Amino acid sequence: SLVYNLVFIPWFGFVVVPIMFAALIASLLFPMLATVLWYLLDIFLVPLSWSVRYAIGTWQPISAEWTFVIAVVSAVLVSRHVMPRYVWMFVCVIVVMTGLFPKQYNQTWRIDVLDVGHGLAVLVEKEGRVLLYDTGKAWQNGSIAEQVITPVLHRRGYSSVDTMILSHADNDHAGGRKVIEQYFSPKHKLSSQSFLHYQPCIAAEKWKWQGLNMEVLWPPKPVVRAYNPHSCVISLEDPSTGFKMLFTGDIEAISEWILLREPEKLRSDVMLVPHHGSKSSSNPKFINVVEPSLAIASTAKLNQWGMPAPEVVQAYTDSGVSWLDTGSDGQITILLDGNNWRFESKRRETIEPWYRQMLRNRVE
Structure with missing residues (x-):
């Protein structure tokens, strides 16, 4: 931070800010000049954008x-x-x-469906270790892994991830893979796609993680390129309480129908809504067999794909399932304590500043 401050505070004070104010004034009086100034401003911001990409490696996690x-x-x-x-x-x-004093862990543990826009990233945190299911998307100069997952992990005092599972290889689910690998060095890595140094995520694979039973229900075999139908479906169960959660990735109707062959493995208290609530998934038969109390969809607010589809939401509510989605409710957290579990959503538990409420309601 010392080097960044020594370089970029003067850079902003003597270069960026004066050009920005000049561009604002020119926008009112000399539009053509303003265009040139805005272009220059973009150029002078390039060093900052470039350096921020490497700043993550210098962050020190503090609980x-x-x-x-x-x-x-x-x-x-x-x-x-x-x-x-x-x-x-x-x-x-x-x-x-x-x-x-070392942190004393009790029976309480948590599952966080992070608010990552259109994509998916889920943290399971138990007794000082973290399992990450999907990493959200990446773009040219950044990623959800850098902007959301990393700050959350650092805030909670984690410098490593115990297990990382990639449901499939689409950017909105696996875009942050390299960031997590580089900065959090996952000990165990699973994917339905044949990535180097990854264990195959294939049906019938079972293991114990922090006392929880983990089982892969889908796909039947690994593939060279994993698309939506090949998503790694995971069943998580706490044997001490019977709590179960179903992680579904982006599976579509055909995968759901095949999974119905083993209904006893599907029944869960909580499920992730397949494919962000798309009409291509969540057939009523599948919902009725899973029989969840709570369904969670990871979506972006007012996204261009119209997800979740109204008929999908209706299918869940008609089955008596409580519905939450990150686009409307923000980060959704499941807290488990002894034999009880409950859920919280970020926007229901906190009062947003007025300006955020205005933006969320499309008031400009």
Whole structure:
């Protein structure tokens, strides 16, 4: 950060900001000149855009606990002149010691369906380890892995991912693969596509992860290029409570019909809605066999594909299933504690600033 600040604060102060203000004024008086200035501004922002791509490697993950410790100690040191010396020293020692104690994990664990727009990224966090199902999309100068997944993991104090599963190779599901591999070094990697150093994600594969039963239900064999119908379908079960969740990727109707051959493996408390709620998936028979209490769709608000399709949402609600989608509800979290589980959505639990509400409601 020291190098970035030394270079880019003067760069912004003496180059970018003056050109930006000149372009704004010129837009009102001299439109042709404004066009040239905006073009120059784009050029002068290139070094910043280029450098930000490599900044992720210099970030140091700090947990929420240590963030609190640093904040309290800083506040005490700033105000140390107005309190006795032994008081502020005692407070600093106590607060720092709380950060040194290893985190004690209880029976509570969580599943987060992240708000990644059109795509999918799900974090399963249990007893200090993380499983990641899909990585969201990537584009020319960035990715969901950099902008969403990495900050979440760093905020929670994680510098590595235990297991990464790629449902299939489409960009909106596997676009952040290389970022996660580079910066979080997953110990175990699975995919229905034949990636180098990946285990094949094929039906009947079973393993234990942090006391949870994991089983692959689909596809029947790995492929050279995994498309929607080849998505890796995973059943997650907590044997101590019986809680089950179905991860479906982007499977379509034909895959759903074949999966119906083993209905007992499909029944789940929570399911990810296949293919973001597209009309090509979620046939009523499949929904009735899974029999979930909650269905979660990972979507973008007002997306160009019209997902989730209204008839798909209706099919779930007609079956008595509670419906949530990230496009409307934001990040959706399932919290599991003992024999109980509950869900929270980011936009229901927090009050957004007025300007975000306006943008979400398309008020300009």
